[in-house]
Amino acid sequence: MKHLSGLLFGLLASHVLSVSAQTCDYEHTPVDTPDARYQIDNDGTVTDLNTHLMWQICPAGLSGKDCTNGKATEMNWQQALLYAEEQRGKKLAGYNDWRLPTVKELRTLSNRQCNYPAVNIHAFPNTPSYWYWSISPVISDGAYAWGIASDYGYDSWSNKLNKGLIRLVRTIR
Template sequence: MSGTGHAAQTCRDDIRATAPDSRYQDNGNGTVTDRATGLIWKQCAEGRSGAGCATGSAQTFTWQAALQHAEAAVFAGSSLWRLPNKNELASLVERRCYDPAINATFFPNTPSSVLWSSSPYADFSDNAWIVGFGGGGVYYYLKDLTFYVRLVRAGQ
């Protein structure tokens, strides 16, 4: 489950989009509103910025560090950023695409890899839920491993 997101995304046109362009609004400030959920997402994974999320490198965090990073984040005039829960993060998966399994128009340069959710795994307290954007799977992993992060906040 590693990768840097440099490979070309592959999408199947014979499958209906689960995250079509019409669902998202680019807010022009590095954030994207999901019209289906009302959530506002940072367009870039943490560590990346700029047009097309082409500046910088996506950063990895342990689960606890990801939670702390989100708590301290200030971006686009808001300090209400947080780590998304498992279902919120999984809502970004574009099922007809892989490497990465996301709408690349609105979320460019997303790592084709694992991103943390805020959801702990109930059966094993040392695990938390992740979403793999290589293929869109939802799994749980040890909290002390390092994965990528995309922040979210509630809509206005």
């Protein structure tokens, strides 16, 4: 029985790893977010040299060099806005001007060359494939806001009551 349960655990673990592993099409899809575009700092941030935006490497709730400590914090849009506002009073990596990105800014992280997640995993390791909120509301319907589904990197809108993750940003110009 012990052998059977070990085998079952091994099968389940390998299935989960294969489902969540990033896949990339390097042959047919142009590189959206090459490694050279990012300056990875030792303070939990990464700077996009093209956009002059500094991002938190880990989504809210995760920490550590490879974002393996903790659990990503799911929150609705209102909670995401409040979280970002609370962070403005704290010094994260020495800065207190962190905010939720606009959908346009969030879109710059999408690496459509890869899926699950559609981001540069060298710059943003262990990024959960999930919905990420932006600060951008849907103008035509106040119940919705824009964000990015990081599994394939496409922007869309979602009901503000739904849960999502956040990655804070700041401008460095």
